[in-house]
Structures are given as C-alpha cells and as structure tokens.
Amino acid sequence: MKRIYIYILSAAIMSLLATACSSKSSDTTTNKDMDSIETHSDEVEISQRQVDAVGIEFGKVEIRNLSEIIHVNGETALNPQDMAEVTTLMGGIVKSILVREGNPVKRGQVIAYIENTDIVALQSDYMQSVTTLEQAKKEVDRQRELQAEGAGIAKNLSAAESAYNIAKSSVMGKADQLKQLGINPSSLRNGKLSMQMPIMSPITGYVNKIDKPIGAYVDPQTPLMTIADNSKLHIDINVYEKDMPFLKVGQKVDFVLTNNPEQHFTGELIEYDSSFNGTEKTVTAHAKIINKDNGLKLIPGMYVTGTVSTGEHKVEAIPSEAIVNSEGKQYIFVLKGENEENGEKHYTLERMEVGTGIEELGYTQILPVGELPQDSRIVIKNAFYLSSMLGEAASHDH
DSSP: OHHHHHHHHHHHHHHHHHHHHHHHHHHHHHHHHHHHHHHTOOEEEEEHHHHHHHTOEEEEOEEEEEEEEEEEEEEEEOOGGGEEEEOOSSOEEEEEEOOOTTOEEOTTOEEEEEEOHHHHHHHHHHHHHHHHHHHHHHHHHHHHHHHHHTOOOHHHHHHHHHHHHHHHHHHHHHHHHHHHTTOOGGGGTTSOOOSEEEEEOSSSEEEEEEOOOTTOEEOTTSOSEEEEOGGGOEEEEEEEGGGGGGOOTTOEEEEEETTEEEEEEEEEEEEEOSOOBTTTTEEEEEEEESOOOSSOOOOTTOEEEEEEEEEEEEEEEEEGGGOEEETTEEEEEEEEEEEEETTEEEEEEEEEEEEEEEEETTEEEEEESSOOOTTOEEEEEOHHHHHHHHHHHHHHHO
C-alpha cells in the first residue's frame, strides 16, 4: 500500500513539472514574438518634449536647382613658358645679386653679375678682330684704287676682299658671343674691358628661389635662381575615365587647397589633354583660376581638391543632414501621424529608405525607394537621434 502512494505522488510531481515547463516555454515563445515585432519595426514615437530637447525640426521635400558635379583632385601649375631657371653661358664666381626672393622682375632686367677672367680674353679677341677688320678694309680700298688706275692686279684685289669678308664674319661672330653674355660690343671701342658678366632675367615674373649665394661658383649646368610668372598660374586636375564624357570647356570649377580648406577658389575649364594615364586611369584637365587675389598667395605645386559643375538640374532635394546612414543604406524619417496623450503631443515617424543623387551646398537629391506622398513632412534636422533610438531598440531586443 505504501508503494502505491509513492507511485501516485511521483506521478503528480512529474505532471506538475511538465505543466510548468510547458507554460514557461509558451511564455518564452510569446516574448520572442513580441521582441521580433519591435526589432523589425521602422516606426518610432516621440513626444513634444523630446522634439524640443533634441532640436528636431520638420520640413518638406523641395524642388531645387542643383548642379551635377564631378569630384577631382590635382595641383597648381605653370606652363613651361611661364617659369624659367636662370643659368649662365659661362661659369664663374657670383659677384653680386641684385634681387631677393619674391621680388618682381622684368624680362631683360639685370639680376646678378658673374666674374670670370675668360670674359676678358673674349673681349680682347673681339677687339683684335675689329683691328684686323679695319686693316682688311684699308687693303681692299687700296687694291681698288690701284685697279682703277690700271696698276692693280685682279688677283690681289680678290684676295684682299676675301680677307676682308673673313675678318668681318669673325667680328660679327664674336660680337654675337659677347651679346649672349650680356656685354655690348660697342661699349668696348674705348678699350675698357670688364671682368664681370651681367645675368638677365629671361622672363617677366617673380624671383621664386635663389640657389647660389654671393661668392659661390656657378657653372652653365647649375641654375643661379628660378623665376616664375605666378600671374599665369592654373590648376591641373585629374579626371577619371568614367567622368570624361561629361567634361566641356567653359565648365565651372570650385576648389580648395588640400592643406587649407577654408579658402575657396573658382576656376573655368579651358582644355584637357588627349593623352590617357593608363596607370591612374585619368586624363589631365586644365582650368584657369578666376579669383587668384582672395588674400592667399598661390604658388606652383600646391595640392587641390574640388568639383567640376557639369550642369544644373531641377530635382527633389532635402537638407543633407536629414539623411541618415545605417548598414550601407540611406534613410529619412517621415511623419505618419500626431496624437495627444496626457495633454502632450506625440509624433509617429516612419523610417523610409531613399537613394541619393546630386549633392550641393548642403542639399542632396533624394530618390525614394518606396512611395512618398506629396507634401509629406519629414525630419530635416537631428534625424540621427531618431536613428539612434531605433538602433538602441534593436540592441535591447537582441
């Protein structure tokens, strides 16, 4: 009899445990279902108090003229004819430098003097050639007089004229040599020779860098200084192959210095190369700078980033900050409804996926993935707060 009671008691306990487990399993399933619903919901409800505290603002989709743009990078540059290295045709010691870095200079202006004793020898050779030419001229005149009087010999006249022409060519050649060295041959007629050779600026521009100080030796292969005409400065920009069909001469270019993005410059596309950089998959385009005098000194070699405007389009756009990114997608928050609870207004907002297009001056073109009713009100400021609320809900659900 005692054994029968034990069996009955054991069966009752097992029955109770089974019922409890079944009930717990049912509750867990219900909670999971509820969690799943909340996690996948794209709606969020906020109160007026939250709207005011966070600074959420509502607005509507606008129709705006936005310029389609191409993003580019490059650097400031000069054409080869607008920059020059100042060199000397003959090596020597730098005796004086008449300019400083940054000074403006004009083409042909004397900017330095080089001393070399060989210059004296060249001047002496020139003077000797001048003397030889004068003697040859006298001999030609004498032979012509003899020929006119019938006492001359044609052969002697011909030899005299030949010697005269040779001497004349020698004088002209040495005079050109002296002119290339910056020495005026006519200034040597008084017998005063110079040991210094003037160095003249080959172009109009600004002294960019002085490479040799006074007293240094400079040879024809070493530049004494560099001069650049920065008024001809332009930008060379790299355009990717996919963007080439949209480029046209005359398009507007907006750019900033990479290391000084606070300063904005404008330019205009003037030409682009026909050669293709196979390694970078780019083509170099050239743009003139319109507002060079905006308070910042530009020099060649400064890196720039910017955009090329390829045309204006009327599009549906909203402030860029109204768009939030989540898991590689873009979303906006659309107002679905309003209601009163305990005397306070509440807003129901739905997260809607959108595509994006042109972006300019703080506005971005939107391409709704779903249907966006006309005149819908959307969150245009501090939308990230709503996105974070959904993110927190999802994290709590898991």
